[in-house]
Amino acid sequence: MSSLRIEDACKYFGGLKAVDGINMTVPAGRITGLIGPNGAGKSTVVNMISGVYSLTRGEVYLDEQQLTRLHVDEVARCGIARTFQNIRLLPEESVLDNVVIGYFRKQRSGVMSSLMGLPAALAETRRLREQAWELLGRFGIQKYADYEAGSLPYGHQRRVEMARSIAAAPRIVMLDEPVAGMNEVESAEMAEIFEDLARSGMGLLLIEHNVAFVSRLCSQVYVLDSGRMIAEGPPEAVTRDPKVIEAYIGGKADAA
Amino acid sequence: AQSDEYHVVVLQALTGPAAFIGTAVADGMRLAEQQINEQGLLGEGNTLKVTYADDATDRTQTMSLIARYANDPSILGILGPTSGAVAIAGASSGNQYKVPVVTTTNTPEVLDQGPWSFILTQPPEITIPYLVDYAADVKGVKECAVIGIRDIEAYVALQKQFEKLMTDKGVRITTVEQVGGTDSDFSSVATKIATSQQDCVFVSASASQGANIIVQLRQAGLDPATPVFGHNAFASPEFLNRGGAGVEGVTFIADWVPGGYDDFTKAFATEFSETFGHEADNWNAVGYGGMLVMANALKSMPEPTREALRDQLGKTSEVRVAAGQGSYSVDEKRYPHVGMNVLTVQDGAFVQAPR
Amino acid sequence: MLLQQILNGTVSGAIYALFALGFTLIFGVQKLLNLAHGAIFMAGAFIAYYATAQGLPFWFALLLATIATGAISVVVDFVAFRQLRKSGHAEFAAIVTSIGVDLILMNIAQQVSNTKVLSFPFGTFPVKFFSFWGMRISLLQLTILGLVLVLVLALAYYINRTSFGRQVRAVSSNEHASALLGISAAAVYRQTFFIAGALAGLAGVLIGLSFNSIHFMMGEPFLLQAFVVVVIGGLGSLQGAVVAAILIGIVQSLTIAYLSSELSTAIIFALLFVTLLFFPNGLFGRAGNYAGGSRR
Amino acid sequence: MLLEVRNLSVSYKGIQALRDVSLHVNRGEMVALVGSNGAGKSTLLNALSRTVVPQRGQVVFDGKDLGRMAAFQVSRQGLLHVPEGRQVLADMSVWENLQLGMLALGQRPARYSLEQVYGIFPILEERADQIAGTLSGGQQQMLAIGRALMGAPEILLLDEPSLGLSPLMGDQVFDALTRLNREGLTILLVEQNAYRALECTQRAYVLDRGRIVMEGASDVLMRDQRVIESYLGA
Amino acid sequence: MMSFYYSYQPLIDFFLIAVGLGYSQQLALRAGVFSIATAGFSALGAYATAILVTRYGVPVPAAILVSAVVGMAVSYVLSVPLARLRGAFQAIATLAFVQVVIALLLYFESFTGGAIGISGIPRVMNTGWLLLAVLVTIYVIWSINRTSVGRVFNALRQDDSVAASLGVPIKSYYALAFVLSGLIGAVFGALRSLYVFNIEPVDFGFHAMVASLTVVVLGGRNTLLGPIAGALIMAILPELARPLAENRGILNGVILILVITFLPNGVGDELVYWLRRRLRRAPKTMSKRKEGADVVAAD
Numbered sequence A: 001m002s003s004l005r006i007e008d009a010c011k012y013f014g015g016l017k018a019v020d021g022i023n024m025t026v027p028a029g030r031i032t033g034l035i036g037p038n039g040a041g042k043s044t045v046v047n048m049i050s051g052v053y054s055l056t057r058g059e060v061y062l063d064e065q066q067l068t069r070l071h072v073d074e075v076a077r078c079g080i081a082r083t084f085q086n087i088r089l090l091p092e093e094s095v096l097d098n099v100v101i102g103y104f105r106k107q108r109s110g111v112m113s114s115l116m117g118l119p120a121a122l123a124e125t126r127r128l129r130e131q132a133w134e135l136l137g138r139f140g141i142q143k144y145a146d147y148e149a150g151s152l153p154y155g156h157q158r159r160v161e162m163a164r165s166i167a168a169a170p171r172i173v174m175l176d177e178p179v180a181g182m183n184e185v186e187s188a189e190m191a192e193i194f195e196d197l198a199r200s201g202m203g204l205l206l207i208e209h210n211v212a213f214v215s216r217l218c219s220q221v222y223v224l225d226s227g228r229m230i231a232e233g234p235p236e237a238v239t240r241d242p243k244v245i246e247a248y249i250g251g252k253a254d255a256a
Numbered sequence B: 001a002q003s004d005e006y007h008v009v010v011l012q013a014l015t016g017p018a019a020f021i022g023t024a025v026a027d028g029m030r031l032a033e034q035q036i037n038e039q040g041l042l043g044e045g046n047t048l049k050v051t052y053a054d055d056a057t058d059r060t061q062t063m064s065l066i067a068r069y070a071n072d073p074s075i076l077g078i079l080g081p082t083s084g085a086v087a088i089a090g091a092s093s094g095n096q097y098k099v100p101v102v103t104t105t106n107t108p109e110v111l112d113q114g115p116w117s118f119i120l121t122q123p124p125e126i127t128i129p130y131l132v133d134y135a136a137d138v139k140g141v142k143e144c145a146v147i148g149i150r151d152i153e154a155y156v157a158l159q160k161q162f163e164k165l166m167t168d169k170g171v172r173i174t175t176v177e178q179v180g181g182t183d184s185d186f187s188s189v190a191t192k193i194a195t196s197q198q199d200c201v202f203v204s205a206s207a208s209q210g211a212n213i214i215v216q217l218r219q220a221g222l223d224p225a226t227p228v229f230g231h232n233a234f235a236s237p238e239f240l241n242r243g244g245a246g247v248e249g250v251t252f253i254a255d256w257v258p259g260g261y262d263d264f265t266k267a268f269a270t271e272f273s274e275t276f277g278h279e280a281d282n283w284n285a286v287g288y289g290g291m292l293v294m295a296n297a298l299k300s301m302p303e304p305t306r307e308a309l310r311d312q313l314g315k316t317s318e319v320r321v322a323a324g325q326g327s328y329s330v331d332e333k334r335y336p337h338v339g340m341n342v343l344t345v346q347d348g349a350f351v352q353a354p355r
Numbered sequence C: 001m002l003l004q005q006i007l008n009g010t011v012s013g014a015i016y017a018l019f020a021l022g023f024t025l026i027f028g029v030q031k032l033l034n035l036a037h038g039a040i041f042m043a044g045a046f047i048a049y050y051a052t053a054q055g056l057p058f059w060f061a062l063l064l065a066t067i068a069t070g071a072i073s074v075v076v077d078f079v080a081f082r083q084l085r086k087s088g089h090a091e092f093a094a095i096v097t098s099i100g101v102d103l104i105l106m107n108i109a110q111q112v113s114n115t116k117v118l119s120f121p122f123g124t125f126p127v128k129f130f131s132f133w134g135m136r137i138s139l140l141q142l143t144i145l146g147l148v149l150v151l152v153l154a155l156a157y158y159i160n161r162t163s164f165g166r167q168v169r170a171v172s173s174n175e176h177a178s179a180l181l182g183i184s185a186a187a188v189y190r191q192t193f194f195i196a197g198a199l200a201g202l203a204g205v206l207i208g209l210s211f212n213s214i215h216f217m218m219g220e221p222f223l224l225q226a227f228v229v230v231v232i233g234g235l236g237s238l239q240g241a242v243v244a245a246i247l248i249g250i251v252q253s254l255t256i257a258y259l260s261s262e263l264s265t266a267i268i269f270a271l272l273f274v275t276l277l278f279f280p281n282g283l284f285g286r287a288g289n290y291a292g293g294s295r296r
Numbered sequence D: 001m002l003l004e005v006r007n008l009s010v011s012y013k014g015i016q017a018l019r020d021v022s023l024h025v026n027r028g029e030m031v032a033l034v035g036s037n038g039a040g041k042s043t044l045l046n047a048l049s050r051t052v053v054p055q056r057g058q059v060v061f062d063g064k065d066l067g068r069m070a071a072f073q074v075s076r077q078g079l080l081h082v083p084e085g086r087q088v089l090a091d092m093s094v095w096e097n098l099q100l101g102m103l104a105l106g107q108r109p110a111r112y113s114l115e116q117v118y119g120i121f122p123i124l125e126e127r128a129d130q131i132a133g134t135l136s137g138g139q140q141q142m143l144a145i146g147r148a149l150m151g152a153p154e155i156l157l158l159d160e161p162s163l164g165l166s167p168l169m170g171d172q173v174f175d176a177l178t179r180l181n182r183e184g185l186t187i188l189l190v191e192q193n194a195y196r197a198l199e200c201t202q203r204a205y206v207l208d209r210g211r212i213v214m215e216g217a218s219d220v221l222m223r224d225q226r227v228i229e230s231y232l233g234a
Numbered sequence E: 001m002m003s004f005y006y007s008y009q010p011l012i013d014f015f016l017i018a019v020g021l022g023y024s025q026q027l028a029l030r031a032g033v034f035s036i037a038t039a040g041f042s043a044l045g046a047y048a049t050a051i052l053v054t055r056y057g058v059p060v061p062a063a064i065l066v067s068a069v070v071g072m073a074v075s076y077v078l079s080v081p082l083a084r085l086r087g088a089f090q091a092i093a094t095l096a097f098v099q100v101v102i103a104l105l106l107y108f109e110s111f112t113g114g115a116i117g118i119s120g121i122p123r124v125m126n127t128g129w130l131l132l133a134v135l136v137t138i139y140v141i142w143s144i145n146r147t148s149v150g151r152v153f154n155a156l157r158q159d160d161s162v163a164a165s166l167g168v169p170i171k172s173y174y175a176l177a178f179v180l181s182g183l184i185g186a187v188f189g190a191l192r193s194l195y196v197f198n199i200e201p202v203d204f205g206f207h208a209m210v211a212s213l214t215v216v217v218l219g220g221r222n223t224l225l226g227p228i229a230g231a232l233i234m235a236i237l238p239e240l241a242r243p244l245a246e247n248r249g250i251l252n253g254v255i256l257i258l259v260i261t262f263l264p265n266g267v268g269d270e271l272v273y274w275l276r277r278r279l280r281r282a283p284k285t286m287s288k289r290k291e292g293a294d295v296v297a298a299d
């Protein structure tokens, strides 16, 4: 079973220590939570792992393979997928095509056969479109398949992005606030999907401000505050930790 | 033949970069057309029909238009295109479709395309000797700096010919500077030449650009005693307007002596300025002559066919025109000969250069 | 000769700057490639020419041309760009509409001038030379340098010290959000186009005057030049445009003087290419947050 | 009545996103608008701020018909919209974003000073010179709200203000909004967290597939079985 | 009919060449490379072929092949620095490339003929060959559109960091798009030189750059129909306006403004999008599942 590890990772922006010496493990087959106040550095962690940011210090490993200095596309080809906190779809493409592009990593037909329009390449396209269509079904947005992605309501755009990120069956997927903008009923649907994915062996890193949602799904939760890890452990323990309550959850109990 | 209508096309650059030549040539041709029909120059009852077309200095349009006109059997010949590669391409098309094409340019390559193509202006190897002889022999210059337009091939050809013939005469070419055809800021080149040693400057450019270069040369401090030479493009009122006092003393060869020098040319000059409201320039005169040459060939055709027209154009001999020394002939290589004048600017006017 | 050539380059560069500043406002700030800017520049020279030909004093013609080209530029924005911005496809479509405007303006100018090259009558501006340290500078060149300096400072003040500059940047970065803040994008566009057009027109008059040549196609080489200036300077950076313009003027002048006038274009553009390799956002461009696939 | 909407319909390229929506907001009220993804909530707010042009219907704000106004004029009337996706001006600094917020004042007097806004969101003061695009998601959300406050809103339209905010920060923002409302600011709130929205508002509308399907006092709706099933989770 | 063809043959042939160059331009734009290098590639192709054929008697097919290789090689080398640049900066860098090519063509006179260029190039191209070349190009681009390369190009254009996050080696794909653009540009440059008798540097200058760009923007940047539609308009426009003689610039300008104002994505693209909207439906194999979809938004 593979796992993603980051060791003593730091990211400084000028004087600002956005991430400051943290260690974390995201095991396969589990859902790992990463929570923390706004500006704690959660998205920065995702960007460091996925290769958008270089690390000021520290290392990233997938099993034994070092990812620290790989570029974005190389990291992705190792099987690490992500979504973006500010949704990033290809706005002019149809919803279906947005998902089809997600299969890139698993494509087998080469550039030449594509340029020459060989039957193998065409058949692959057909097959991928069907798979993408299935996947849209799983996220309940099949009926939007032919719409321009940019015209979908916010919540549906999130689903498209998630579908795209898991299309190529990554080993690890990092979801940055996947249910933001969804109500309880809608996020419950997403929860089911996440659990399915974990059962299939994928490792999920879930960043979310919905503590109840995180508690329900995650086996392990990390809490980041001002770039430092202030707590980690099973959700029940973490959410009762006074440091976490003070920095993050606040006095009032969360809804539902 | 009883009252034939001879149909020719004037295909010039009326817009685009070569429009400053094309429009002027077309105007000259319009005046000639009018006179030819008024004076019945084509013989009893015969009329000349002219269609004016614009190729926008664009080879695509030239080739399309020539194909179209070639496909219209009523059209006997084409006066155009104007110049440059467009003219060469037009000449090739003319040969392909077997329709006589009389380009305005002076580039002998037009003639290489085949027997159906002609040029209206004399190539550099005919015109430049007039200038070189004057500069080297009369003025006795020894060292000459050259400034030319780098991207207008007609000017480049003139410049090359000048360099070659001067070198043949033992004159040293000190430096060759090239500027762009649309530039107007020559301060750097001017400073460079003004601060170096030579006893002659040759400028190969259009009237307005050339005047501008010379003015900027003088402003940069060029020794006023250094003679400045140019070629036939300077023979235009444009040159004086643009250059003013700055071009005083510039010497150049000319197809056209502004204002005319005998009855025929003076009549042309008067009629032209009455018709168009401004003085005739070099290109007006060339256009006027071109149409007369065409009319002469049309008149002498045994039958109205393109072959006949082509043959007659090739036999043009001593047609009275306004350009050069007034008599236009074509030799066996189809090179035109009209002679050249050497002019100089004196008190803001063109006069024959003193020998 | 070196100093003289640097001076020549500076004066040419100052004029490029005038042209390029307006272009930066439109191209750099609004991301619109306005290929009609050269024609507007040309219109400035034409208007001033015909105004002086009517006997108006030169300074008045200059003012008239500046205001008129500002107004033309606003009209151009209205007919060629406004609708495109609404449809949200301006970036590329503007290339075509601005070519359309360019064709129209050039055609009109060609008809008006009968394809001739025009120039201001002699004595429009007193011809007077000053010599110092072995250099010659004309009164006109001095005036141009002074004028450009004043204008650049005024513009810099207007853009950087009033809220207008912020509004321009806000509209260019997100028109939708700007509207929510109460910014009238239309008004911002009107003002930038007016300024850009007026600067171009003014540059047209000055160039027509100093280089003695007014022609319906005179805008083209300057347009090409302006591209280079704006990009080397860094898109949207006013200081950048000025520095780049003068730098290019000087480099051009020196290549002609010491290397080769025949190769000057090749050298300038090769330099441009190399500059971009080392400064992918231009000399003064704010480093974009683009890094493609590599870590930053 | 500060804001009155009558029979508003909006469609995008043939897709009907709002059908005959009528609602109103009284001065000093805080009203919620709930509905699932794609119900048309954002579309409704966009139509009110006129960043989307409706097909039919009338919007009257403070006695003025907004039908003829451009979006920027609407903002200058004091109808300020904090849009979905935050829409901060990404390449300008936090301070510049806030300064630009003041343009909505037009001739109207300011209502909240920069200090007050910094008081509500201290991080904005701390990060005044940071480029807004590099703020964290939650920080951007605060900036978007703060920026709207700088424009002295008569009514504030908020599209999912708690989106991306930590629970603590979310609470603080809601506390702040409730406080501002008590001090006289009228608010129309779109919120996914229906529980929280209903908790802090006086009245609410439920939007489903482009239509208003329910309206009433928030505390009543909170106990409505249909609302619980579809929006609050069983 | 035949006589129509003969009268308009050059128009048709130039249209085909413009279509080919349009595809070269389009490939770059559609992959998000704001290149205006097509004119430069076509200059290289044209000169390579012209020099080989006229000076060294190389057979025409071999010369075209060499042009293709030159186009690919130069575009590959250029793609490396270009990948570091964005948008307008790419446009200017490619503009610089074209300017340098032209300056060198003018300078190395003994080799390139300088300003006069090269004449006496045999005219071996005709409508048939040009049509064949265009059809082959269309086939390749059609294939690209239906397979992964096209998807990647579309992704690069809209958001290349998203593409990278999905594992696309973006530099290689930028290079691929650019090399294809260079190849097509050079080949059509070569074919053009074998049609127009003579070539000179100004044929490939600012106007040529703007011309290819106009064809694509006017026709459409993303669909197969784009360059065809754009080239068609640009071919017909001067003819439509011809009766206006010297004033046709005005009419041309007005038409360009009107067309693109109402069809801002370009005539061809808008047509294709319109058709797609009319035919909007799930892909064939999936249509059986369509029933029962509820109608929040399905019109």
Ligand SMILES: Nc1ncnc2c1ncn2[C@@H]1O[C@H](COP(=O)(O)OP(=O)(O)OP(=O)(O)O)[C@@H](O)[C@H]1O
Pocket: A013, A016, A018, A036, A037, A038, A039, A040, A041, A042, A043, A044, A045, A085, D130, D134, D135, D136, D137, D138, D139, D164, D166
């Ligand atoms: N490119 C950058 N330059 C400067 N500061 C940055 C940059 N990116 C992020 N920061 C700062 O680093 C800190 C961490 O940001 P990050 O986006 O990782 O927070 P987060 O935990 O994801 O917060 P949120 O929950 O609000 O999304 C923030 O204070 C942010 O302002």
Ligand SMILES: Nc1ncnc2c1ncn2[C@@H]1O[C@H](COP(=O)(O)OP(=O)(O)OP(=O)(O)O)[C@@H](O)[C@H]1O
Pocket: A150, A151, A152, A153, A154, A155, A156, A181, D012, D013, D015, D016, D017, D035, D036, D037, D038, D039, D040, D041, D042, D043, D044, D084, E296, E297
């Ligand atoms: N720009 C657009 N073009 C086309 N259709 C659009 C556009 N914006 C929204 N829609 C459609 O309008 C409908 C309502 O969308 P809207 O964004 O208003 O929903 P919402 O209630 O805000 O959803 P969410 O909670 O997910 O934000 C949806 O069906 C959506 O697809």
Ligand SMILES: CC(C)C[C@H](N)C(=O)O
Pocket: B021, B082, B083, B084, B104, B105, B106, B121, B154, B155, B231, B232, B233
């Ligand atoms: C362009 C050509 C018509 C050139 C002309 N023969 C000249 O002497 O300049």
Ligand SMILES: [Mg+2]
Pocket: A042, A043, A044, A085, A176, D136, D137, D138
């Ligand atoms: Mg975040």
Ligand SMILES: [Mg+2]
Pocket: A153, A154, D041, D042, D043, D084, D159
């Ligand atoms: Mg919404």
